[in-house]
Amino acid sequence: MDYILQLLSSLTQEALAPTTAAFALAAIGLNVHFGLTGLVNMGQAAFLLLGAYGFAISITNGLPFGMAVLVALAISIVFAVILGIPTLRLRGDYLAIVTISGAEIIRMVGRSSLLTDTTGGSNGITGSSYRDPFNALSFLPDGTTTILWFSYSNNGVNGWWIRIVGWGLVALFTLVLFLLMRSPWGRVVKAIREDEDAVRSLGKNVYSYKMQALVFGGALGALGGIIYVLPSSVQPDAMGRSMTFFIWTALILGGAATVFGPVLGSILFFVLRLFIRTIAGDFIPNSIMNAQQAEQFSYVLVGVALMLLIVFRPQGLLGNKKELTFSV
Amino acid sequence: MSEPTTTPGVPTALTAVQHAPGSPKPDAILTVDNITRRFGGMTAVDVGHLEVQRGAITALIGPNGAGKTTFFNLLTGFDKPSSGKDARWQFNGKTLGNTGAAKVARAGMVRTFQLTKALSRLTVMQNMLLGAKDQPGENFFAALISPVWRKREQEITAKAEDLLDRFKLLEKKDDYAGSLSGGQRKLLEMARALMSDPTMIMLDEPMAGVNPALTQSLLGHIQSLRDDGMTVLFVEHDMHMVRHISDWVVVMAEGKVVAEGPAATVMDDQAVIDAYLGAHHDTDLGDDSLLNEETYEELADEVAEEDAADTADEGKATR
Numbered sequence: 001m002d003y004i005l006q007l008l009s010s011l012t013q014e015a016l017a018p019t020t021a022a023f024a025l026a027a028i029g030l031n032v033h034f035g036l037t038g039l040v041n042m043g044q045a046a047f048l049l050l051g052a053y054g055f056a057i058s059i060t061n062g063l064p065f066g067m068a069v070l071v072a073l074a075i076s077i078v079f080a081v082i083l084g085i086p087t088l089r090l091r092g093d094y095l096a097i098v099t100i101s102g103a104e105i106i107r108m109v110g111r112s113s114l115l116t117d118t119t120g121g122s123n124g125i126t127g128s129s130y131r132d133p134f135n136a137l138s139f140l141p142d143g144t145t146t147i148l149w150f151s152y153s154n155n156g157v158n159g160w161w162i163r164i165v166g167w168g169l170v171a172l173f174t175l176v177l178f179l180l181m182r183s184p185w186g187r188v189v190k191a192i193r194e195d196e197d198a199v200r201s202l203g204k205n206v207y208s209y210k211m212q213a214l215v216f217g218g219a220l221g222a223l224g225g226i227i228y229v230l231p232s233s234v235q236p237d238a239m240g241r242s243m244t245f246f247i248w249t250a251l252i253l254g255g256a257a258t259v260f261g262p263v264l265g266s267i268l269f270f271v272l273r274l275f276i277r278t279i280a281g282d283f284i285p286n287s288i289m290n291a292q293q294a295e296q297f298s299y300v301l302v303g304v305a306l307m308l309l310i311v312f313r314p315q316g317l318l319g320n321k322k323e324l325t326f327s328v
Numbered sequence: 329m330s331e332p333t334t335t336p337g338v339p340t341a342l343t344a345v346q347h348a349p350g351s352p353k354p355d356a357i358l359t360v361d362n363i364t365r366r367f368g369g370m371t372a373v374d375v376g377h378l379e380v381q382r383g384a385i386t387a388l389i390g391p392n393g394a395g396k397t398t399f400f401n402l403l404t405g406f407d408k409p410s411s412g413k414d415a416r417w418q419f420n421g422k423t424l425g426n427t428g429a430a431k432v433a434r435a436g437m438v439r440t441f442q443l444t445k446a447l448s449r450l451t452v453m454q455n456m457l458l459g460a461k462d463q464p465g466e467n468f469f470a471a472l473i474s475p476v477w478r479k480r481e482q483e484i485t486a487k488a489e490d491l492l493d494r495f496k497l498l499e500k501k502d503d504y505a506g507s508l509s510g511g512q513r514k515l516l517e518m519a520r521a522l523m524s525d526p527t528m529i530m531l532d533e534p535m536a537g538v539n540p541a542l543t544q545s546l547l548g549h550i551q552s553l554r555d556d557g558m559t560v561l562f563v564e565h566d567m568h569m570v571r572h573i574s575d576w577v578v579v580m581a582e583g584k585v586v587a588e589g590p591a592a593t594v595m596d597d598q599a600v601i602d603a604y605l606g607a608h609h610d611t612d613l614g615d616d617s618l619l620n621e622e623t624y625e626e627l628a629d630e631v632a633e634e635d636a637a638d639t640a641d642e643g644k645a646t647r
Contacts, residue, residue: 176472184463184481185471191447191458197406198445202459203433203524204466212468322504323449 007278009149014274015267016150018158021166022048022228023269027251027262028173029220035256036186037213038193040096043083043103044221045243047076049236051222052229053110057118059130065137068130069226076222079106080215088210103244110236125234127157134230135161158231166227170263173220178259189213190257249306255316257323264317272305273298342381342576347589347597350377357382357528357559358403358437359418364411364583365398372398373409374583380528385550385560387570387591390580391604396563397442399580400532404439405429420527434461436527440534442563446513446520448506452497455505455516456488457481459523488523494549495519496542511538515546522553529553531562535569547573567595579603 014020026044033039054072063071083102087095109115111122119125138161140154153159180186189209191199196206225239246269254265280294289297315321345351356379365373373395380386388396401407402415406429409415416425419437433439438459447455457463463484464470465477492498495515500508505516514537521529534550535543551573554560564570570577570591577594579587581603587594594600 179472179474180468183471183474184457184465184477185468187450187454187458188466191450191454194447194449195445197429197441198447199458200406200429201404201433201439201441201445202520203430203438203461204458205428205430216468322506 003282007275010278011271011274013150014270016163016167017270018162018166018227018231020266020270021163021170022224023247023250024170024263024266025166025173025224025227026221026247027254027266028170028177029217029224030247030251031177031256031258031262032180032213032217032220034251035258035261036181036193037189037210038092039088039210039214039217040092041099041214041217042096042244043099043101043106044217044247045239045241046099046103046106047079047218047221048225048228048243049103049106049110049234049239050076050079051225052234052239053119053125054222055226056125056130056229056234059133060125065133068133069223072222072226073219076218077215080218081211084211084214088207088214100241100244103241107236107240119236120234122237124236127229127231127233131157131230134165162227162230169223169227173223174259174263181257181259185209246302249302252306252309252314252316255319258316258318258320261316261318268317269302273302276301342384342590345381345576347587347593349585349588351379351588353379353381355382356380357420358561360403361416362411362414363399363402363409363417364415365395365402365407366410371583373402375399375580375585378578378585380559380561381576382559383554383557384575385554385562385573387574387577388561388563388580389565389567389570389577393582394580394603395583396580397532398583400439400530400563403432404437404530405432406439433524433526436524437530438521438524438526438528439530440514440517440521440532442532442536444510444513444517446505446508446516448504450505451502452492452505452508452516453485453488453501455520456492456501456523457484459520460484460487461524484523488519491519491522496545511542514538515542518546518549526558528559528561531560533563533565535564535566543569 026048029047030041030044033041033044051072054075055068058068058071059065079102083095083098087098110119111124112119113121115121116123135155138155140161142155144151144153145160152163155161188199188204192204192206192209199209200206228239250265250269251262252265253268254261254263276298277291277294280289280297281291284294309316315323341354345353358378358380360375360378362377363373363375364371388399390396398407402409403417403424405424405427408426413425416423418424419432419435422435424432424435424437427435447458450458463477463480465474465481470476489498489501492501495518497508497512497515497519500512505513508516514534518529518531518534531550535546538546547569550560550562554575562574574591577589577591578585579594579597579600581599586599586603587597589597
């Protein structure tokens with residue numbers, strides 16, 4: 001009994017962790033790209049990484065907190081525009097190729113030893129060098145608060161303040177996504193997802209709509225990146241291709257083109273992985289599978305789950321099959 | 329109803345127009361000059377000059393591969409002419425050379441497609457609302473504040489219901505367009521194009537796949553559009569329909585406009601018969617009795633000429 005309670009408490013804590021909120025934000029951004037507009041962005045992690053770098057480097061160079069966030073957003077917007085200009089006039093596949101290589105370029109440049117003074121090279125930037133201005137904004141008193149079994153320090157490195165801001169942003173942008181989806185703007189981009197030429201023949205500037213979606217989703221990715229690195233550190237190698245695929249898994253698991261799909265998907269993604277890891281660690285003897293292997297095994301299961309999902313429930317948990325975003 | 333709407337006769341404005349390719353019209357809404365489109369070595373469209381009369385129904389006919397759809401794509405900005413800057417076309421006083429498809433549509437020339445592009449994962453009503461112009465909610469920031477676009481949304485919804493009713497699709501308005509039959513999709517696409525109140529509507533084979541009873545009522549709709557002052561240009565293979573509603577017929581063959589005229593007489597034009605049936609359609613080429621002395625001589629001359637031409641070509645090539 002105690003074991004189950006302890007497991008449940010650690011699973012719920014994982015569900016509400018800042019990292020989950022960061023993934024949810026990035027998945028909402030990807031939902032605007034793929035779910036609404038049909039843009040196959042295979043480099044969402046680059047937007048997170050650019051957001052993280054933009055924020056952290058601005059702070060370490062003495063910019064105030066607000067400016068640092070603006071710099072992070074501006075960089076991600078510029079990146080989106082640069083990726084979009086050559087590819088958005090072409091068929092969707094080209095965007096996928098360009099974003100995946102664009103993301104790798106950003107990561108490789110970030111970890112290059114030539115830039116060690118700025119980006120910290122492959123070691124990244126430690127959290128303590130950019131975290132203070134964010135924690136200084138907290139209106140919470142110092143100390144530790146316990147609600148149910150959630151016990152965190154109010155303003156600590158990984159405490160209540162970052163959780164409140166992270167999930168507050170998730171709630172805000174879920175609302176924005178909801179408003180966009182039922183608006184005429186949402187109608188136009190959903191139509192673009194299906195047939196660009198039809199939309200063009202009705203007098204809409206398809207290129208401009210795709211660019212708007214790419215920029216908006218990318219900016220959300222940058223915000224997610226800031227939330228992702230605030231409780232930890234900027235690690236370029238932790239924000240590579242695999243992160244992009246995890247965001248995709250979260251989105252498809254929850255349901256692309258739905259309002260709560262990205263959030264639900266992100267939560268389930270982390271909770272299920274922790275669940276597999278814990279169960280495997282506690283019940284499978286070390287001679288068969290040790291903790292490190294259990295971690296990797298959980299990733300294997302993520303891949304299997306993604307395949308099964310695409311085959312048997314391509315609309316995700318919350319999606320509407322009639323409105324499926326990709327053809328199967 | 330006035331005389332020209334019910335009979336396949338020629339409307340008064342077009343009676344004086346010469347029955348020749350590229351003839352000038354008294355009130356042309358669309359004027360096309362030097363528009364060519366090549367795909368590799370094949371010239372799909374090569375139109376020197378064409379005018380389309382305002383407020384009339386013009387049919388564009390021609391055998392398969394005549395370049396009708398390519399010509400349509402060029403006019404509506406979905407394709408770019410190979411003739412570059414020489415290609416010029418004017419629509420309603422505006423120059424439309426090298427203009428994107430969306431801008432052409434905003435200028436008031438809206439098209440439909442031969443293979444329908446009904447958006448099957450949107451509902452019928454959403455398809456219709458997409459066709460409307462001036463919806464402020466299509467701006468990203470305005471979209472977030474619903475009071476900005478609510479009123480306009482109600483206006484265009486009412487208009488869409490009205491149009492759907494006319495096209496017998498009203499009871500389907502909340503169904504996904506993917507659940508409609510092929511003919512209904514054609515209707516939806518036409519209704520959607522009308523949502524923007526175009527000055528000219530371009531229909532690419534509007535009747536293909538529509539059942540005969542519906543065709544009749546659609547023909548009525550197209551004629552009433554014309555009576556409301558809209559210009560209609562359509563591509564069609566069904567000659568019965570062409571005879572029935574078109575005021576003027578333009579015939580294309582091998583990328584060129586070969587004949588123009590009213591439906592009743594244009595089919596008798598020698599160029600049209602040649603285009604559809606081949607220049608030797610009334611000669612039985614397998615009949616040996618036709619091969620008299622005279623024909624032998626003619627054929628021999630032709631062969632000699634071709635040989636001479638070939639050697640000349642070869643000479644050029646080897647040099």
